[in-house]
Amino acid sequence: MSRRTVSHEDGAIYEFTPDLEGIATVEPGTELTIETRDSLDGAVQAETDVLESVPEEVNAATGPIEIDGADPGDVLRVEIAEIRIAEPQGRVITTDGFGLLDGHDGIEAPRTRLTPVDGDAGTIAFGDLEVPIEPVIGTIGVAPDSESYTTLVPHDHGGNLDTTDMTAGNVAYFPVFREGAMLAMGDCKAAMADGEMCGTGSEIATEIDVTVDVIETPELALQRPLVETPDAWKTIASAETLEAACELANGDAIDLLAAEHGFDRTEAYMVSSLVGGLEISQVVDPLVTVRNAVPKAYLSSPF
Amino acid sequence: MSRRTVSHEDGAIYEFTPDLEGIATVEPGTELTIETRDSLDGAVQAETDVLESVPEEVNAATGPIEIDGADPGDVLRVEIAEIRIAEPQGRVITTDGFGLLDGHDGIEAPRTRLTPVDGDAGTIAFGDLEVPIEPVIGTIGVAPDSESYTTLVPHDHGGNLDTTDMTAGNVAYFPVFREGAMLAMGDCKAAMADGEMCGTGSEIATEIDVTVDVIETPELALQRPLVETPDAWKTIASAETLEAACELANGDAIDLLAAEHGFDRTEAYMVSSLVGGLEISQVVDPLVTVRNAVPKAYLSSPF
Numbered sequence: 001m002s003r004r005t006v007s008h009e010d011g012a013i014y015e016f017t018p019d020l021e022g023i024a025t026v027e028p029g030t031e032l033t034i035e036t037r038d039s040l041d042g043a044v045q046a047e048t049d050v051l052e053s054v055p056e057e058v059n060a061a062t063g064p065i066e067i068d069g070a071d072p073g074d075v076l077r078v079e080i081a082e083i084r085i086a087e088p089q090g091r092v093i094t095t096d097g098f099g100l101l102d103g104h105d106g107i108e109a110p111r112t113r114l115t116p117v118d119g120d121a122g123t124i125a126f127g128d129l130e131v132p133i134e135p136v137i138g139t140i141g142v143a144p145d146s147e148s149y150t151t152l153v154p155h156d157h158g159g160n161l162d163t164t165d166m167t168a169g170n171v172a173y174f175p176v177f178r179e180g181a182m183l184a185m186g187d188c189k190a191a192m193a194d195g196e197m198c199g200t201g202s203e204i205a206t207e208i209d210v211t212v213d214v215i216e217t218p219e220l221a222l223q224r225p226l227v228e229t230p231d232a233w234k235t236i237a238s239a240e241t242l243e244a245a246c247e248l249a250n251g252d253a254i255d256l257l258a259a260e261h262g263f264d265r266t267e268a269y270m271v272s273s274l275v276g277g278l279e280i281s282q283v284v285d286p287l288v289t290v291r292n293a294v295p296k297a298y299l300s301s302p303f
Numbered sequence: 304m305s306r307r308t309v310s311h312e313d314g315a316i317y318e319f320t321p322d323l324e325g326i327a328t329v330e331p332g333t334e335l336t337i338e339t340r341d342s343l344d345g346a347v348q349a350e351t352d353v354l355e356s357v358p359e360e361v362n363a364a365t366g367p368i369e370i371d372g373a374d375p376g377d378v379l380r381v382e383i384a385e386i387r388i389a390e391p392q393g394r395v396i397t398t399d400g401f402g403l404l405d406g407h408d409g410i411e412a413p414r415t416r417l418t419p420v421d422g423d424a425g426t427i428a429f430g431d432l433e434v435p436i437e438p439v440i441g442t443i444g445v446a447p448d449s450e451s452y453t454t455l456v457p458h459d460h461g462g463n464l465d466t467t468d469m470t471a472g473n474v475a476y477f478p479v480f481r482e483g484a485m486l487a488m489g490d491c492k493a494a495m496a497d498g499e500m501c502g503t504g505s506e507i508a509t510e511i512d513v514t515v516d517v518i519e520t521p522e523l524a525l526q527r528p529l530v531e532t533p534d535a536w537k538t539i540a541s542a543e544t545l546e547a548a549c550e551l552a553n554g555d556a557i558d559l560l561a562a563e564h565g566f567d568r569t570e571a572y573m574v575s576s577l578v579g580g581l582e583i584s585q586v587v588d589p590l591v592t593v594r595n596a597v598p599k600a601y602l603s604s605p606f
Contacts, residue, residue, distance in 0.1 A: 092573045092576065092577065094569060094572070094573070099572075100546075100549060100550060100553055101550060101553060101554065101557075101572060104550070104554065104568075105568070106567065106568030106569065107568055107569055107572055108567075108569040109569075111569055111573075113570070113573055115577075126570075126573065126574055126577065127564075127566075127570070128564075129564070129574065129601060131577050131578055164580070191577045191578065192576070192577065193575060193576050193577055193578055193579055193580030193581070194579070194580025194581050194582065195549065195553070195576070195580045195581035195595075196576055197549075197553050197572065197575055197576045197580075197581070198572045198573050198575070198576035199576070200576065201576060201577060202577060241544065241545070241546065242544070242545035242546060242549075243403075243544065243545055243586065243591075246403060246498065246500075246545075246583070246586050247403060247404060247407070250403055250404060250498070250500050251404065251407065254404075261430075261431075261432070263430075264409065264411075265408070265409030265410055266397060266409065266410055266411040266412075266414055267416070267429075267430070269397070269402075269404060269410055269500065269501045270395045270397070270414075270416055270429065270501050271429055271432065272496060272500055272501070273395065273495070273496050273498070273499055273500045273501035273502070273503065273504060274395065274418075274429065274434050274494045274495065274496055274504060274505060275434055275494065275496055276496055276497070277467070277495075277496030277497025277498045277500075277583065278496070278497050278498035278500070278583040278586065279497065279582070279583065280549075280580065280581040280582065280583055280593070283546065283549050283581065288546075290583070292498075298432060
């Protein structure tokens, strides 16, 4: 099957809604290249371009892409093969009212720093510092069940998860809530810390190679996103507080451990407290996101 | 210099107070073996031994050890060389009113599971699961400045940090608040997940080989614990909420980055948002603990 390209110029969304309509329809198993623009829609090209506040439209997500045959209750499998940087510079910004240390002593907003790309070295520059390019898909998700969420918000449908594991070599899984799933993604970073403390990574345009597939009516229903790395399965949850997100992510990890080993929930909870553990995705979006990693030594594929 | 042994039988504390008095006095540079009993003082030896609540005295910390010449404003350096398991089994427990999912559906408390040690394999067993022994010092700290903290509580003096990086091969740094520093440690685990969700790891007695040293009047004053791994410097902070702990840990990381590179705080904040990142230590103690990792590629020793 030949690779198919879907560009943000074909269509992009700023809100995940239950009634999304696809700009492209593909069969399960299709290899796609998805072109994404930077999260700020190209508005920041110089260090004098500063943003007084978070734009109303931010994190454009290329799509939606309808996956033929995906039905509610299925799981959408998105294998991320490669993420290529598609412009010569990224940007890191602060903006008023956003970021972990917003309003703290010495933290200025708005401010912009450009991070030029050195393609040969595989780095971006922040002043004299060279930072390896390790691209992250910031926003990735599907049509939600009943509520709508702007692309600034993460929730059970995915969305603005800002999770460093959304990267090449990993596989993302999403619950299918609506017919066709309606996959969309964008808001990529050339590099990002766990936490995304200042509110951004190095925001940048990319080309993402993925293979999409559908897991029909899995035994274990998925309620929230899940990501598979070479070493671990990680549940992902977003909530008002990190504590509440930890509870959700840990609860989901317990369900996986219990199903695999025949543990009751208390036994699975105890095992979750011994191996892998809780990880921070981001602490800056309207809902915050954590994950619970369970090493593959203790968990095979739930599907 | 010959190695010196300090045992919990010589002395152990259940509270870090400003007026601690040493049970042993050592010179900077001393190699110590510190023997610790399990966090539950041996009360749980069978799966029928369950704890109705967190004991009033818990997490016995062997010590305090007075380090000759350590003065307020100095930094205590604790290089962790090896942690040996010192009993044939650990234990994982739930107890009422404690743990991330306390009171959730299907989570029973109190319950106890034993985790027998296989010394040859280097594992503990949880039922049929074999979990590699990767020991963690749960409680480690010094005399605080003015308040007192039971060994159940983590704070700027250290204490019940429950941080997986407190392990062999790493170096822990603590602010010295009181003359002699008054180092104490215990509450070790044979294995523990980041988060320590059920409220414990595999609690177990150990022998810990450390070398203690004093960094006199460092240029950058340390306000909270710091840990050095082979790859990163990690600030550690505890607070009422994970969000507040993240703010403290990120602020400390920014101070280190700014001092090293001559960045202003906003630039350092932006760099902190690109590399390494926030990590969860524990989400179950009276204050919760996070760390902010900065890879050594961007930070040399602050001392």
